[in-house]
């Protein structure tokens with residue numbers, strides 16, 4: 001099977017059972033297995049206060065998730081991007097990334113994210129979308145693996161027509 005179903009949509013996840021269901025499948029797949037993020041930790045990550053949690057839905061299920069941190073110096077930060085194993089390689093991640101960038105670029109010229117050093121497939125996915133390595137957080141989550149901070153760079157803050165917030169510094 002390939003492609004996205006006709007009822008594919010991206011919307012805010014507001015019902016508590018939705019992130020709980022996402023945490024179930026997240027915790028059973030990479031990179032969270034290697035990062036030792038169990039179901040409870042995945043759920044905590046998804047429900048971090050102050051983040052926007054969006055879901056990709058199809059056939060009445062949440063098949064992908066996107067958590068955005070839109071505050072602080074590194075806003076906007078893609079805190080979590082995950083697609084259910086059964087739905088990978090069909091364009092769900094690409095649509096969620098497009099959605100994230102459009103949402104973030106309403107308030108910031110930069111998009112930041114972290115990807116694990118062992119997660120080479122996701123690194124390539126981000127490289128192809130214009131993200132570049134800007135830092136390496138050694139042994140950040142578990143020993144032996146680093147987190148790579150990546151940035152998709154827009155114009156400097158001085159040139160960015162932010163309506164209410166002109167950036168730090």
Ligand SMILES: CC(C)(COP(=O)(O)OP(=O)(O)OC[C@H]1O[C@@H](n2cnc3c(N)ncnc32)[C@H](O)[C@@H]1OP(=O)(O)O)[C@@H](O)C(=O)NCCC(=O)NCCS
Pocket residue numbers: 002003004030031081082083084087088089090091092093094095114115116119121122124125128
């Ligand atoms: C990384 C991840 C989010 C990508 O999501 P995905 O839905 O598998 O990715 P997509 O299908 O959108 O895109 C993958 C590639 O397949 C291509 N593709 C394959 N079949 C496709 C189809 N039927 N329709 C559209 N694109 C398709 C896309 O064009 C894309 O190629 P590109 O990167 O050159 O544009 C997903 O694999 C995932 O959840 N991985 C595990 C969690 C993870 O690593 N998250 C990131 C942590 S930082």
